[in-house]
Amino acid sequence: MARPDTLPAPALPLTLALSDEGVAVRDWVHDFAVRVIRPAAAEWDEREETPWPILQEAAKVGLYGVEMLQTMHADQTGLLMAAVNEELFWGDAGIGLSIFGSHLASAGIFATGTPEQVLRWIPRCYGTVDEVHLGAYAITEPDSGSDVGSLRTRARRDGDDWVIDGRKCFITNGGIADVHVVVATVDPALGHAGHASFVIEKGTPGLSMGDRHHKLGLRASHTAEVVLEGVRVPADNLLGGEERLEGRMARARERARTGTLDERGSSSALRTLELSRPIVGAQAVGIARAAYEYALDYAMNRVQFGRPIITNQGIAFTLADMCMEIDAARLLCWRAASMGRAGLPFTRAEGSMAKLKAGEVANWVTDQAISILGGWGYIRDLPVQRWHRDAKIYTIFEGTREIQRRVIARAISGGASEPR
Numbered sequence: 422m423a424r425p426d427t428l429p430a431p432a433l434p435l436t437l438a439l440s441d442e443g444v445a446v447r448d449w450v451h452d453f454a455v456r457v458i459r460p461a462a463a464e465w466d467e468r469e470e471t472p473w474p475i476l477q478e479a480a481k482v483g484l485y486g487v488e489m490l491q492t493m494h495a496d497q498t499g500l501l502m503a504a505v506n507e508e509l510f511w512g513d514a515g516i517g518l519s520i521f522g523s524h525l526a527s528a529g530i531f532a533t534g535t536p537e538q539v540l541r542w543i544p545r546c547y548g549t550v551d552e553v554h555l556g557a558y559a560i561t562e563p564d565s566g567s568d569v570g571s572l573r574t575r576a577r578r579d580g581d582d583w584v585i586d587g588r589k590c591f592i593t594n595g596g597i598a599d600v601h602v603v604v605a606t607v608d609p610a611l612g613h614a615g616h617a618s619f620v621i622e623k624g625t626p627g628l629s630m631g632d633r634h635h636k637l638g639l640r641a642s643h644t645a646e647v648v649l650e651g652v653r654v655p656a657d658n659l660l661g662g663e664e665r666l667e668g669r670m671a672r673a674r675e676r677a678r679t680g681t682l683d684e685r686g687s688s689s690a691l692r693t694l695e696l697s698r699p700i701v702g703a704q705a706v707g708i709a710r711a712a713y714e715y716a717l718d719y720a721m722n723r724v725q726f727g728r729p730i731i732t733n734q735g736i737a738f739t740l741a742d743m744c745m746e747i748d749a750a751r752l753l754c755w756r757a758a759s760m761g762r763a764g765l766p767f768t769r770a771e772g773s774m775a776k777l778k779a780g781e782v783a784n785w786v787t788d789q790a791i792s793i794l795g796g797w798g799y800i801r802d803l804p805v806q807r808w809h810r811d812a813k814i815y816t817i818f819e820g821t822r823e824i825q826r827r828v829i830a831r832a833i834s835g836g837a838s839e840p841r
């Protein structure tokens with residue numbers, strides 16, 4: 422079997438420097454995280470609710486909304502969105518996800534929608550300063566998590582409308598969002614190629630919230646089931662339009678007929694996920710950095726046996742490794758974000774590499790931080806235990822760590838790693 426991958430570092434036209442404007446925006450977001458997010462983090466973690474006052478404050482200063490989205494998209498380096506997410510999630514991951522959650526919906530609309538749909542729906546994901554809106558992006562179902570191709574939520578054409586039935590679970594902002602982007606199957610026999618994304622507005626008959634999930638971490642972010650019972654939407658709510666969907670399905674049927682249909686496919690939902698992975702990774706970097714900084718400060722001030730505990734090599738070397746691992750994770754996230762902006766294909770699954778590394782680093786670093794704080798690391802008065810609870814999700818959502826490894830293995834082996 423031919424060896425599909427080679428070891429030399431790929432030559433990529435990348436920059437690892439934020440623009441001057443990017444630095445200013447990052448510092449402004451950091452300031453918001455220090456002043457507004459951090460002081461509120463413990464309270465909203467306990468309340469386990471969407472922090473509406475903080476979303477309103479973020480909208481008021483321009484950190485939540487279409488304007489901020491445009492600022493991040495205008496950044497030519499592709500690094501700004503990663504840098505902004507690192508700062509937000511350094512502030513607090515639950516509140517960060519409440520602020521960032523709507524971006525998942527708008528990214529789905531941006532990736533698939535026609536220009537008219539983008540202009541129509543993306544602003545509705547954020548609302549206005551006076552009336553803040555939320556967006557939700559719903560793929561996962563009770564029987565379809567990692568195996569996205571098997572999702573069962575069904576969309577059927579009925580006259581001029583589409584009618585959608587199904588049940589989604591674990592949806593960020595699910596049931597409370599003003600705009601739900603729901604991925605459904607139009608032709609289950611085609612797997613990913615039969616999937617389509619629909620915009621469903623709040624108040625549409627048949628759309629409701631099912632059970633609300635109570636979580637280990639990210640508790641300031643709302644997560645719930647979304648129930649779809651005979652939800653009727655106009656044909657215009659099919660993202661990308663009917664012609665494009667029909668064309669894609671016709672090509673897939675032809676591949677199925679000739680025996681060349683790849684079950685794994687590459688739906689727009691999967692492409693959206695791959696591009697968002699370095700950004701999700703940057704969130705994990707933010708959590709890890711928060712825990713590392715706290716632990717470093719603690720180790721320099723906590724005295725045992727008559728000297729600061731950082732003078733013990735076991736503690737100092739752990740902190741050195743924490744610092745190095747965070748930098749390594751950030752570099753992978755920035756590489757993939759930069760490639761995504763330049764439109765370069767992720768031939769070695771660089772998006773998955775970034776998210777996998779960052780998620781594992783966040784888990785390891787927050788675990789080490791608890792140990793460095795000793796008993797205080799375990800006490801809820803201090804934030805380190807919360808950062809550890811928050812970090813865990815980064816080996817689960819947007820593709821579990823096993824699925825990221827599977828994606829990377831498939832890329833480097835040219836598909837030879839897949840069971841046939």
Ligand SMILES: Cc1cc2nc3c(=O)[nH]c(=O)nc-3n(C[C@H](O)[C@H](O)[C@H](O)COP(=O)(O)OP(=O)(O)OC[C@H]3O[C@@H](n4cnc5c(N)ncnc54)[C@H](O)[C@@H]3O)c2cc1C
Nearest residue numbers: 558559560561566567591592593817818819820821823824
């Ligand atoms: C807080 C939170 C927020 C979320 N937000 C959203 C959201 O906004 N929108 C949305 O659509 N979803 C969302 N999710 C869902 C999330 O993306 C899924 O939980 C995740 O994709 C895993 O799916 P699953 O839970 O069904 O696990 P499963 O797919 O059942 O996996 C269970 C275990 O089996 C392993 N596994 C499965 N298949 C393989 C394989 N082929 N090889 C090796 N191991 C395998 C997995 O890695 C995992 O360890 C959210 C989840 C949580 C907890």
